[in-house]
Amino acid sequence: MELFGMPGHLIRRMxxxxxxxxxxxxxxxxxxxxSVQFAAxxxxxxxxxxxxxxxxxxxxxxxxxxxxxxxxxxxxxxVRRDVSKTDRRARVLAMTPEGADLYARMRPVVEALQADxxxxxxxxxxxxxxxxSRKALGGANL
Amino acid sequence: MELFGMPGHLIRRMxxxxxxxxxxxxxxxxxxxxSVQFAAxxxxxxxxxxxxxxxxxxxxxxxxxxxxxxxxxxxxxxVRRDVSKTDRRARVLAMTPEGADLYARMRPVVEALQADxxxxxxxxxxxxxxxxSRKALGGANL
DNA sequence: GTCATAAAATATGCATACATATCAAATGAC
DNA sequence: GTCATTTGATATGTATGCATATTTTATGAC
Numbered sequence: 539m540e541l542f543g544m545p546g547h548l549i550r551r552m553x554x555x556x557x558x559x560x561x562x563x564x565x566x567x568x569x570x571x572x573s574v575q576f577a578a579x580x581x582x583x584x585x586x587x588x589x590x591x592x593x594x595x596x597x598x599x600x601x602x603x604x605x606x607x608x609x610x611x612x613x614x615x616x617v618r619r620d621v622s623k624t625d626r627r628a629r630v631l632a633m634t635p636e637g638a639d640l641y642a643r644m645r646p647v648v649e650a651l652q653a654d655x656x657x658x659x660x661x662x663x664x665x666x667x668x669x670x671s672r673k674a675l676g677g678a679n680l
Numbered sequence: 681m682e683l684f685g686m687p688g689h690l691i692r693r694m695x696x697x698x699x700x701x702x703x704x705x706x707x708x709x710x711x712x713x714x715s716v717q718f719a720a721x722x723x724x725x726x727x728x729x730x731x732x733x734x735x736x737x738x739x740x741x742x743x744x745x746x747x748x749x750x751x752x753x754x755x756x757x758x759v760r761r762d763v764s765k766t767d768r769r770a771r772v773l774a775m776t777p778e779g780a781d782l783y784a785r786m787r788p789v790v791e792a793l794q795a796d797x798x799x800x801x802x803x804x805x806x807x808x809x810x811x812x813s814r815k816a817l818g819g820a821n822l
Numbered sequence: 823g824t825c826a827t828a829a830a831a832t833a834t835g836c837a838t839a840c841a842t843a844t845c846a847a848a849t850g851a852c
Numbered sequence: 853g854t855c856a857t858t859t860g861a862t863a864t865g866t867a868t869g870c871a872t873a874t875t876t877t878a879t880g881a882c
Contacts, residue, residue: 741840
């Protein structure tokens, strides 16, 4: 079997390509967030007041990894972490005004760049690719 | 746009899933190599005598990253690094007998697990997914 | 209420992943 | 042959990504 016949290799290349597009398009627009950091803001926007464990679940990250991501967002002043009133172990997350502003400005750019990731595909093919991906991921987290 | 409608997110999830399948199947078979390390052995098998820069090109890695990968393979006794006779900057890579043996034993396992990555898809869908991936990657490196 | 268990963070360690800088060596222009 | 440029490798710094261990706190069984 050839390297490019292997799903594992192709998928890694796709991820690499996707990350590259995200980075270059965002930097071109003057934003300095990684895709992971943006995903965290997005999840926080749609689920205000969640803790880190919930955030990790939503965007499918390891809890250990989320810690660092949130810490960097906090350091950039985009997110606040407060001890939960109902569970002193948990840290409730909230976007700061700066975070909300940055999210609002980045969102159209990020949405636009999604098409660029699959630029080589027709609209039909793009939809096929996305639904096959969702299907391949199965009930996993979808 | 919903998170699961975003190619970027789905692709990351696919990569996550793919890595997980690789790891669990290989560990179940008693192997302790990462997918990256296996890819390096595979490239070395098909392209004996290449240097690190060539290896990085073939499997599409950063040159800086390859250094660490090869170092770990060397530490495991699977690969040798010799100064090139024609270019004293370059380190010519060669699989050791142990490396060749491990590669031969892992190869069928890795080939078999490729189908597991896209387990939820029919054979037709799998082929479609792979060709759309190749097309999406364009002339990039294919 | 006590205690075993589970859950939320954090810490640690390893392995990618990439940008940038640096060093050494090769190569091409002249 | 000399020198600017390029190239191979390494070093450094940042950011994932995950496994495992630890600490603190909550919860359920009794």
